[in-house]
Amino acid sequence: MVDRIADIWGTRTPYAQGEQWPVRVDQVLAKGLTGQDVDRWVQSACVLCSNGCGIDIAVKDGAMVGVRGRAADRVNHGRLGPKGLFASWQGVSNKDRLARPLIRENGELVETDWDTAMGRIVSRSKALLQEKGPLSHGFYTSGQLFLEEYYALGVIGKAGLGTPHMDGNTRLCTATAAAAMKESFGSDGQPGSYTDIDECDAIFLYGHNMAETQTVLWARVLDRISGPDKPLVVCVDPRPTEVARHADVHLPVRPGTNLALMHGLVREVIRNGWIDEEYIASHTLRFEDLADQIEQWTPEAVAAECGVDASAVVEAARIFGTSRRVLSTVLQGFYQSSQATASSCQVNNLHLLRGMIGQPGCGILQMNGQPTAQNTREAGADGDLPGFRNWENPEHIKELAELWDVDELVISHWAPPTHAAQIFRYAEQGSIKFLWISATNPAVSMPQLPRIRGILSKPDLFLVVQDLYMTETTKYADVVLPAAAWGEKTGTFTNVNRTVHLSEQAVEPPGQARSDLQIFLEYSRRMDFRTNSGGPLLDWEGPEDGFNAWRECSRGRPCDYTGLSYERLRGGSGIPWPVNDEHPDGTDRLYGDGTFPTHGEDTEDYGHDLTTGASVGPQAFKAMAPNGRAIFKTAPYQGAHETPDGEYPLRYTTGRTAYHFHTRTKTGRAPQLHDAAPSMWVEMSPGDAESLKLREGDQVRVESRRGHLFAPVRIAGVRTGTVFAPFHYGYWDDHEGEDPEQHPTAANELTLTEWDPVSKQPVFKTAAVRVTKVADATGPAPAPTTTASRPARAGRVPATAGGAAGEVSETIAPAEPQAAAPGKEES
Amino acid sequence: MKLPVYLGLLHRCEHTLAESFRQVADGHGDEPDVYFLCRALADQCEKHERALQPIVERYGEVDKDDEPERLHADGLSSTRSGAVGLLRDLQDLYLLGSLVDITWTMVKQAAQGLRDAELIGVVTRCEAETKTQLEWLSTRMKQAAPQALIVAE
Incomplete structure (x- = not known):
């Protein structure tokens, strides 16, 4: 057994260049259980980062009780990381899960049934379509759903409603x-x-x-x-x-x-x-x-x-x-x-x-930053068209119109689909009045939170939030929809290196929670979106219909899935696209022949300055x-827009820790991960700390032109002149100061609203701040010692460890590694 | 030789465009891309003015011509607000930028006739940047127009 909180990466299995990476199967089960107690193992892949590790879910008495890495998977050769080991199941099987829809009545969110909740969404949606048209609608989704769910959302937005205002939090990460x-x-x-x-x-x-x-x-x-x-x-x-x-x-x-x-x-x-x-x-x-x-x-x-x-x-x-x-x-x-x-x-x-x-x-x-971000991009649930099609190419629009059997004019393609920050800007200005947020938490993850809270709480914005738990964002919703989680639904997703995995349903969702796919299909049905021939726009019964529909959409495109099926993805390893007649077993690398998709008729984008x-x-x-x-594309160097000055003399940058994912919706509910990094801190260099007379753990106020936060300081190895803050910590489990206006702690209270001119990705890594001490330390900052936040001087802060709760079994080399090249590993 | 007339015109309209970019930046600070890019493009216009300086020193420039101005391109007197206001302000910048663009083209024609390699070099660099300014304005306006014209209040 290995304490995988103390040892994040586990036991070494050295190998030489050109050899196969040895197998090491990592497994963890709920306290007191052994492998023999497990009723069945269900195939999936991990959704706690973008790596896409093959994983099996342990099920006992209808509940998830642990996980193990899949030895045969080309991505991880059996390994799992701390987030996957501890949060993938404990982050889902939790008493806090939303089990019933909620609607706002007299200012309060109250439980209701699906018919009432969906009825309210659809009546608002229809009224706005009538009054203002589709540009009144915006959708902000995730990098956490499954391919089939994004594709359903993409079809609804692009062929049903015809709104360009669709993006994902993938805008923030990838x-x-x-x-x-x-x-x-x-x-x-x-x-x-x-x-x-x-x-x-x-x-x-x-x-x-x-x-x-x-x-x-x-x-x-x-x-x-x-x-x-x-x-x-x-x-x-x-x-x-x-x-x-x-x-x-x-x-x-x-x-x-x-x-x-x-x-x-x-x-x-x-x-x-x-x-x-x-x-x-x-x-x-x-x-x-x-x-x-x-x-x-x-x-x-x-x-x-x-x-x-x-x-x-x-x-x-x-x-x-x-x-x-x-x-x-x-x-x-x-x-x-x-x-x-x-x-x-x-x-x-x-x-x-x-x-x-x-x-x-x-x-x-x-x-990519997220497990299914690739699919948000592929399936058209963000600022792209499905199948990497080019919004400036009329032939591509025609293909989609034919595939969906809708009028080309419905598919808005006068400009690139609207990016997230612009969607929020339109909501701020009041021209988007219906915003549907699925599986993401902008009240913590977007830049400049004081502004975001103001937008989300606007009375004329009808806000639908679909999630596993109450979050900092659901608080502002008019309707909250309880979603089924990973392991409670079936679907596929694709990782950074194009490897497609099938994730099977292992257990039932809690209470009345439904899969995101079911919710989107239900909306489409109730809105009565139809094709030119009069049939329903989305007639899928379930995820496999969605996958098969997507397969057709991907035909002939760079992300060609036509050689894949649910059956093909069961057992063995995930398979990297393109998978088609030419590459029946998938494709390990692209562009080996030096030929790129830059022919005018193929290209996804004509490019930008x-x-x-x-x-x-x-x-x-x-x-x-x-x-x-x-x-070869490039640009002259300009540097950051906001740099330190006399008033705000330090550079501010935000980032991540190994123990948490996003706003900790899942990882914060895994005790091992929570205990390793329980609450907010900021990092400063020894030199900067000394000039402000700060000691390890002292409470500081960090302030930018947009907001401030309070946190204990870790004196760490970050470069002098720079303050680092982890972006994971919002307010859902903050028992001291529930109100972010009274006691702000989130990193994004300080960041500025600005984005890259081409990718439209917000800038989270540069801002100017000042730091002042507000109180003496009561102990060391709650930052891990095993990561980049380790103290600059060793020996003064207790080492981060998981103890018995952090123990994971590692089985080294139980099997030979599968051949890495596609076409050779299928058993 | 009337080239100094056109150098004067070019100098003035780059200057006007720089001021107008800065004005739109300040007037639309809630649109971060407009704010930061308009400021950067204002700097770029001023760089163009400086690039013209050695040319002006050689040929001179004429402030007032015996051909009186018929179309007055004085820049923005103030900025507007709201979604349609943004669109109109960007459109005004586009008009000013187009005047700069075609003036560079005329100066380039003269430079070629004069076989003035230095001037050709200056024009080539600046003209490409002016074209990109226009392309950005067009890209940004195309994105904003449907929302501004159909649903904005």
Whole structure:
């Protein structure tokens, strides 16, 4: 047994380059139970991060009582991380679950039945359609539902109502991944594979604290690092993360300066001639656009702007330029910071310069933050059209109209679908009057919370919230719908590296809770949305009908699911798309032949100017004639919009801890995870703490131009001049001060409303703040010691551990690993 | 030679556009993308003015011409409010930007006739940025128009 709170990544199973990652099966069961007590194991995949680990759910007496990793799954080879181990089942089987719909009566939410709740939604919806039309309706969904549910929502919004106002909280986590791939390669679609970790000579992690956000993926990297021919590791992160501790080069950049660093790396790689001129000539265009933007970014200029050593920049560039096989991964440090798309495109550009895409070990992983974010993007529940179709391409709109048998004019495509911040702005201005929020908690996760609370509480906004629990957001709802959770419904979802998993229903939902799919189908039925031929728009009986409908929608598109079925996904491993006649067993990597989806008729997006977000448009795109070549896209460096000054002298950045996911709706209800990181803290460097005369655990007030919060301070290794705050902590379990106006603690009280001009992803990583002490410490800050929040000076804070409750069984090498390449592993 | 007349016109209308971008930024601070981008584009217009300076030093510029102004492009006197107000303000910027754009084109024609490599270089850089300014305005207005014209109050 291993305490997986104390040891987040579990026991090492070292392996060498090119070998298969050994199997290690992690299993945890409720206290007092053994494997023999389990009635049955039900196949699924984990939804507590974007990694997509294959998981089996233990069921006893109709309840979830534990989980184990699936040995045969290509993603995790049996492993699970602390969030999956402890929160996936305990976060669902909980007394607090919503079991009945609620409606607002005389200002109070009261229990009701489904007929009344749905009746109220539909009557408001119909009245608004009559009075104002479909643009009065907005939908804000999640990266947590299943593919079938997003597709149902996408069809309702696009072909039923005809509103462009649909987005997901994926806008907050993964929009830049999609945007960067569209700009560089013409379409969304992850080029790389997790198997690139097995093959690479060097791995670059750009703003990606993989050790905490995708712990199982990091275990794979750790096993390579402990193996005989370890890859070189380069880490870009302002905090001393576990990744940084293992890095050969750590670049702790000032938040907001990523693009300056990237320009510097690209410049070094080009000037040293570490480029593949033949590849550039045959498979790319607009190489010449790079020169103007990068010229000034000498290693010394980068050092001055980013606050890192010039020699470290040179060394990082040398590793990139001279390693035979390089894997790059990118996440929130880039996506949620200034010039997000431009910075992420420079990662793509580095790989294009060396022709290192789609070959073993030469991958790019533009990561996702959430387990099913890929499907939000694919199925059209966010600011994209289903099947990576291009809203500016009339042929694509026609395809959808034919598929759905509706009028082309119903499908709004005069502009890109409305992004989340703009949806909230329209609600603020009163032109969106009906907002349906599913499986997300904007009252904690959106930037500038005082403003968001004001919008959600507007009397003229009819707010529907669909969730597992009462949250900070349900508080403002006119109707609350109790949703079935993971394990209580069947559906599919797709992870970062395109691997599709089936998640089967293991138990019944509590009380009257219904799956999100059932709820959306019921809305469609009651609204009487119809096709041109007069049939119901959505005639699905259940999730498998939804999957089959989606399969048709994906036909011939980059995310082709036509070779998949529920039957095909039962047993064995998940399978990466495209899966079709050409690739019957799936596809491990994309673009190995140097051909990209940039033909005018295929491309998902004609691209943008990365500085302003101006559309390139069909004419200019076709005139450029990329015809299958990738495009070097870049922009001049501008830096953060809000930087420290005399009044607000510190940089503020937000982020995550290994023990929690999002606003802790599930992880906060797993005792092991709750106890490891029970409440809010902020991190400051020893130097900054000393100048403010702060000691470990002192209560501080952190204030920006938009709001303030109170929290104890952890004196940690974050770079001097920067304050870090975890974004997980809202108010649902805050027993001291229930009212965020009276005693604010959430990180997003301080963040500013601003977004990347292309991906429209909000900027959470740069703001200016000041810190003042409000009280002496009563103990150390409640921050883990096992992660990037470890104290700067060891030995003064008790180590984070789970004790007996944190114990997990690990079975090393019970089976040979499955062959990683598609087509060889099916048993 | 009448090129100085056009250099004067260009200088004035870049200046007007810069001021107008800044005015729209300040007037629409609740639209963060408009606020930040209009400020950045105002800076860009001022950069264009500075780029013209060495050219003006060589050719001179004429403030008032014997051809009197018929169409007055004086910039925005103040900004409007609300969704339609935003649309109108962006549209005014578009009109001013179009004047800048076509003036660059005329100056470029002259530069080519004069075989003035320095001026051609300045025009090429600035003209591309002006075009992107117009493309952004168009992109932003196309997104805002249906909501402003159909449902906004």
